[in-house]
Amino acid sequence: MNIRSFIIAASAVALTACGQRPGPESALDALCSEYFPAGEPGAAVLVLRGDEVLFDRGYGVADMEKGALIDGDTFFNIASVSKQFTATAVLQLVDRGLLGLDDEVRTFFPEFTDPIWEGICVKHLLSHSSGIPDARTGYTREQRVLGDEVLATEYLKTLDHLNFAPGTDYEYINPTFVLLGYLVERVTGENFYSYVKEHIFLPAGMEETLYFDRDHQDLIPRMAHGYEYEDVTDMPEERIASETSSAPKNWYEYDFGEETFFATRPDGGIYTSTHEFVKWEKALRACYAGAEGAILSAESIGAAHSPHTTVSGSQFSDYQNRPDTWYGYGWFIEDAGEKIIYHTGDNGGFKILAARYPGTDTLVLVFANRADWDRYELMKRIEDILRNN
Numbered sequence: 115m116n117i118r119s120f121i122i123a124a125s126a127v128a129l130t131a132c133g134q135r136p137g138p139e140s141a142l143d144a145l146c147s148e149y150f151p152a153g154e155p156g157a158a159v160l161v162l163r164g165d166e167v168l169f170d171r172g173y174g175v176a177d178m179e180k181g182a183l184i185d186g187d188t189f190f191n192i193a194s195v196s197k198q199f200t201a202t203a204v205l206q207l208v209d210r211g212l213l214g215l216d217d218e219v220r221t222f223f224p225e226f227t228d229p230i231w232e233g234i235c236v237k238h239l240l241s242h243s244s245g246i247p248d249a250r251t252g253y254t255r256e257q258r259v260l261g262d263e264v265l266a267t268e269y270l271k272t273l274d275h276l277n278f279a280p281g282t283d284y285e286y287i288n289p290t291f292v293l294l295g296y297l298v299e300r301v302t303g304e305n306f307y308s309y310v311k312e313h314i315f316l317p318a319g320m321e322e323t324l325y326f327d328r329d330h331q332d333l334i335p336r337m338a339h340g341y342e343y344e345d346v347t348d349m350p351e352e353r354i355a356s357e358t359s360s361a362p363k364n365w366y367e368y369d370f371g372e373e374t375f376f377a378t379r380p381d382g383g384i385y386t387s388t389h390e391f392v393k394w395e396k397a398l399r400a401c402y403a404g405a406e407g408a409i410l411s412a413e414s415i416g417a418a419h420s421p422h423t424t425v426s427g428s429q430f431s432d433y434q435n436r437p438d439t440w441y442g443y444g445w446f447i448e449d450a451g452e453k454i455i456y457h458t459g460d461n462g463g464f465k466i467l468a469a470r471y472p473g474t475d476t477l478v479l480v481f482a483n484r485a486d487w488d489r490y491e492l493m494k495r496i497e498d499i500l501r502n503n
Contacts, residue, residue: 138503142169145495149487150174155341155365155463156184157482160388161500162395164475168500170388176338176483178365186389189337190481191326191369191376192466193459196384197291198418201240201444203298203310205414212301215240215417219293222300230276236297238280239290240443241422242431245276248287250375258374260328263292266378277430284423284441285430288381295380306380317409318397323386325379328370334385338483340369340463373462382461388479391468395477398470418443419455419472434458436490452497458489467493476500 142161150156156174160167172184182188207213213222215237220226238244249269257265266289277285295306302309307325315323322335331337343363370376377383386394401408401415410418421440428435438450448454452473459466465485469478478496480489 137168138499139169141499141503142496143171145492145499146171146173149492150482150484154363155338155482155484157480157484158184158186158188158190158388159481160186160392160477160479161496162392162477162479163500167392174484176336178339178341178367182336184338184483187336187387188481189322189334189385189387190466190483191340191382191459191461191464192384192386192391192468192481193382193461193464194288195457195459195466195468196380196382198444198457199310199314199384200291200294200298200380201418202314202410203306204236204240204294205410205418205443206313207298207301209411209414213297219244219297222297223293225271226273228272228274230274234280236294237422237443239294239297242284242286242290242441243281243423244290245278245280245283245285246270246273246287246290247275247277247285248289249273250289255374259371260377261375262328262377263295263379266292266375266381267296283430284425284428284435286433286441287431288375288378291381292378314409317407319393320386320390323384323390326370326377326383326385328377331370336387337385338464339367340373340461340483340485341365342368342463342485367463369462369464376462382459388481391479391481392477395470419445419447421447421449460485465489469493471497474500 146157146159150173152174154174155178158172159169161169170186172186172188174184176182176184176188208215213236216235219234219236219239220231234244250266253261253265270289270293298309299306324333327333343365397409398415401410402412404412419442421442423441425435425439425441425446426437434446438448440447445455445457448456452471454469454471456469463483463485465482465487467478467480467489480492
């Protein structure tokens with residue numbers, strides 16, 4: 115044992131002897147190393163409690179071609195976690211008196227002439243309770259891979275049925291959040307992405323955070339690619355024989371150009387880092403405190419983080435359909451004794467978790483560029499560590 119290792123070990127023994135339990139860092143590190151091995155795509159993991167960053171580490175590789183490693187400054191596509199920013203933009207307009215949550219959507223989209231639009235309100239789009247189905251069909255593979263917001267919402271103009279009456283059930287779909295992006299544009303007269311940058315990103319201090327732009331991907335700083343792998347156990351026998359035991363996975367890039375509708379943005383197009391997202395958390399806390407210059411009123415942030423749609427038991431959507439789960443405006447809410455306000459994201463090889471624990475003033479972030487891990491299992495194991503340390 116070298117002298118540095120001896121000092122660390124002795125310090126740990128001394129703390130235990132004095133009755134002080136060691137912090138959660140070593141347990142969290144062991145856990146995350148189990149899920150995200152070195153030399154493969156991995157994750158950035160951050161835990162914030164109060165104003166203290168308890169844990170902040172990167173695991174694995176951000177770019178398999180360049181060999182860039184993941185850390186807290188690596189930029190991930192946070193997929194559907196982006197929805198809370200779209201919801202915030204809409205709620206800002208509510209705060210400014212430019213629209214109401216009970217306003218009918220067709221007020222802003224006169225091209226939606228079918229009677230089914232009667233009674234579909236802004237609040238229903240925000241809470242995945244509109245009854246609008248995801249009926250995007252008939253597109254070629256190329257169209258779906260390159261598809262943008264226009265293609266994603268084109269079917270809404272001729273939609274002639276709902277899956278349920280507005281406000282009566284839950285169905286998680288992406289096109290309605292794309293529609294909310296268009297709503298912001300129609301109410302403000304501004305480009306949605308410029309609006310969010312000026313009114314949300316910059317006031318929150320998220321100076322580098324940005325939306326995906328398929329024509330300017332080079333603007334994304336320290337960008338991770340999403341990955342999937344071909345498992346050798348699924349390969350033909352002759353290929354398995356050619357693989358070595360030290361390389362059981364053939365990783366391939368799986369983001370724009372490989373995954374369908376990756377380029378739509380109000381529903382899931384933000385690129386950011388765990389370090390930037392901490393700034394967002396602090397901006398949300400300022401809203402609750404009613405701080406001067408907060409990006410939302412205390413009333414609006416309270417409404418966003420309140421249950422509006424019952425997710426549990428829905429027959430229309432499996433996404434996050436677990437006991438004690440609801441959807442607010444841009445956030446999921448789980449309350450099984452400890453309230454969790456969270457969102458998940460899945461896009462290509464990206465798999466994201468951003469969870470707030472208001473009871474302990476804690477934020478847990480796991481931004482991963484691989485999707486072969488059980489997010490809910492990891493979330494609960496992190497909770498156990500934090501609860502016991």
